[in-house]
Every structure is written in C-alpha cells, then in structure tokens.
Amino acid sequence: MVEKVVVVGLGYVGLPTAALIADKRYDVLGVDVNTRLVEMLQVGKCPLGEAEIIPVVERALHSGQLRAATVAEPADIFIICVPTPITTDKRADLSMVSKAAKATMQHVRPGNMVILESTSPIGTTGDIIAGAAREMGLDPVIDLDICYCPERVFPGNTVNEILKNDRVVGGLTPRAAMRAKAFYESFCAGKAFPVTAAEAEFSKLMENTYRDVNIALANVFAHIAERSGIDVAKVIEVANRHPRVNVHTPGPGVGGHCIPVDPWFLVESYPEDTGLIHQARLINDAQPDRLLEAARAAGLEAGEKVAILGAAYRGNIDDARDTPTEKLIDALADAGIEWVTHDPHVTHMHVHSEHPANLTNDLVSAVRGAAAVFVMTDHDAYKGLKPMSFGGPMPRLVIDGRRLIDADAFVALGVTVIRVGAPVVSASDIVLKIPA
Structure with missing residues (x-):
C-alpha cells in the first residue's frame, strides 16, 4: 500500500520536499494557510521562483502524486515545515510551530509518524509536538513516532541539497529515529544518521551558528585591514594556504532565515555560555x-x-x-x-x-x-x-x-x-x- 504523507508549510523548503517525496510515488498532500499559494498549486503552477524547483513541483502536481489544500487530512506520515522567526527582542517565535502541531494532531492516529523540520530551540520537539499529541489523548512515545529532522538546504541549489545531503534524524525514541531514517533514505541519496530529537535540534543550531561566528571573524579581520591600509582579500588568500585554516569571506552582513536567526535560539536559552555567539551576531548585524x-x-x-x-x-x-x-x-x-x-x-x-x-x-x-x-x-x-x-x-x-x-x-x-x-x-x- 502506498503511504500517504502530509507536508504542513509549503515555503522554500516544504514545497520542494513535498514534490521530491511525491516523485518517489508517495501520495503527498501539501498544506498551507496561504490561500493564494494553494490556489496556484491547485492549477498546476509553482509559486516559487527558484529555477530548479519549478519543474520538480509542476511534474509532481501534474502526476497527481502531489496535491495542495489549506487543511490537512489523515495520513501515515506528517511533516511540519513552518517558519520559526525571532521576535524584535531576539526570542524564538514558535507560534507557527505550535499552531501547526495542534492543527496536525487533529488528523493524527496511533501508528503515525510526525516529523518536525522547522529549525527550533533545543527541547521543542519534546515540548510542543509531543505536548500537542498529549492534548489529543495520544501517548507520544507509545502511540506515535515523533521526530526532529532538520533540513540542510542552500537556496539556489535546493533540490540537489535535499536529495544529496546527509541528514540528521532525531527521534523521541530509538524506534522513531530508525523509522525516520528509513523514510528519508527512501527518497534521498544522502545517508540519514539517527540521534535523539534534542541532539538533532542542537546540531541544526550548531551548524548555522558555526557559519555565523566564522563570518563574523572574517568581518573583524576586514575591520582591521581597513584601519591598517591592508587588503584583507590578499591576506585571506595566503592565510588559507595553511592546511588547517579556512577564513571565510567578509561582506555586508548575513541574511536569510537561518544564519541570522538560529544563533539567537542558543543565546536566549543559554545566555551565560553564549557570549561569543552573541557578539558574532552583533558584528554581522552591524x-x-x-x-x-x-x-x-x-x-x-x-x-x-x-x-x-x-x-x-x-x-x-x-x-x-x-x-x-x-x-x-x-x-x-x-x-x-x-x-x-x-x-x-x-x-x-x-x-x-x-x-x-x-x-x-x-x-x-x-x-x-x-x-x-x-x-x-x-x-x-x-x-x-x-x-x-x-x-x-x-x-x-x-x-x-x-x-x-x-x-x-x-x-x-x-x-x-x-x-x-x-x-x-x-x-x-x-x-x-x-x-x-
């Protein structure tokens, strides 16, 4: 029997993920609260502008393996892929994750797998996703397989990244992690590495914080070069000839929904340990x-x-x-x-x-x-x-x-x-x- 998958959130990650799952002959329903986006998909048009995504999405829609709606349906696997921005005071805004989890759990039944892909603070899967299950009378450990499986996508190369990058799959239980591993490896060429949900949450934050801190270091080097009359690009080129050095490229700051956002999740939760991370954020934002x-x-x-x-x-x-x-x-x-x-x-x-x-x-x-x-x-x-x-x-x-x-x-x-x-x-x- 073909498994049915519901993907909640059809943005830059959710929509191509849904299309690529559908491409492997799963029955996929994409769900989003944006009615205009859903209407475009329902007439076979891709609302995203990334060139490599458009044919993948439109092929999945025309095949009938991918449908779009504003409300979820019963399924075997549910993937929540909604934004997790920060507030003006640099705190994680998990309101969309909470709303999506509660709406999704209306359709979840014992034996289902529920996956959170949205970048989240450590403990979110156990608190919000499992909590929403309990509110519906479901035991998140016995009745369901609940997982946290973060994306590793580089915009401009999204399809290739989803298909080929290795994945971290974190389960609330070992059984859940192994089930998620089998699922992702069914449509991705990259390997899936099972860990706990909290370890997977931390790994996503660690990856983007690593990049942010190293970009900040490069920007500090640029500040020094400007004051000393030196061209930092020339110095970086020769410094990177060292076999264990890889200085990043300085620039006008960092953007996107990951690098300038995710480090704040760690700063918020662990302020006494994140002085370096906090300073890197201030440097790049300035x-x-x-x-x-x-x-x-x-x-x-x-x-x-x-x-x-x-x-x-x-x-x-x-x-x-x-x-x-x-x-x-x-x-x-x-x-x-x-x-x-x-x-x-x-x-x-x-x-x-x-x-x-x-x-x-x-x-x-x-x-x-x-x-x-x-x-x-x-x-x-x-x-x-x-x-x-x-x-x-x-x-x-x-x-x-x-x-x-x-x-x-x-x-x-x-x-x-x-x-x-x-x-x-x-x-x-x-x-x-x-x-x-």
Missing part, C-alpha cells in the same frame, strides 16, 4: 551600518539619493528574507538619505521595517541621480560591473560590500571606491601612482 558610516565619512550627505544593488541576501536567488539590505535601508532612513533598490531577481520584498525597498529591475534608472551606489548582493549581474552599465553620469561613491565591481575602471573616472576589508581608493590615488 555591517550595513559600517558601510553607511564609511560612505558618510567620504562625503555622503542627508537629502542625497543612493542606489542599492541587490535586495536578495545572496546571489542569483529571489529570496530577500532578513537581508542585510533591509538593515541598510533602515540606516539610510535614519540618516535622511533617499534610496532605490535594484535587483534582477527579487520582485517583492517582505521587510520587518516600516520603510519600503523601492524596488526596480532597471539598473540605469536606479543609479540615475545617485550620489552613491551600495553593492549588497553577489548576483552574477554585478560581477565585474563597469561604469558603462550605469548609462550616464557617475556617482561620487561606490561602496562595494561584495568586492564585485571593476574598481579601477570607476576610480579612473573620478569615483571613490570603498570596499569591505580594503583601503578607500580615489582618483588622487591613481595620480600618485603615475611616475613624474
């Missing part, structure tokens, strides 16, 4: 402010216009969640500076602040009349960017948070270039280099 401070020190003034190149938090995707650009926009607004945001991929931007992104996909119009240009995203469209791309008068300043532009070409036209981790370069520097 990068957009540092870029603006550098621009103002170079002459950018209130009332002027700037062009922001890139709304997405990383290159060649349409995902602008928790992007450093949002923090830059807030800082610009506080400084009385106007802005327009260009992005070739992002068509809308859900921001936490009260300030609009002023999005456009027309680079020339975005730059027209701008006193400064901030490069915030490593889109291919910005790599090696030259003055001719601006199509008119040059800005006075280019602040390159990604080290992408052709700096020499801009400086030759009198533009001052500020790069993360490097000395400021202006036309006067070129003049000084020319022999008398």
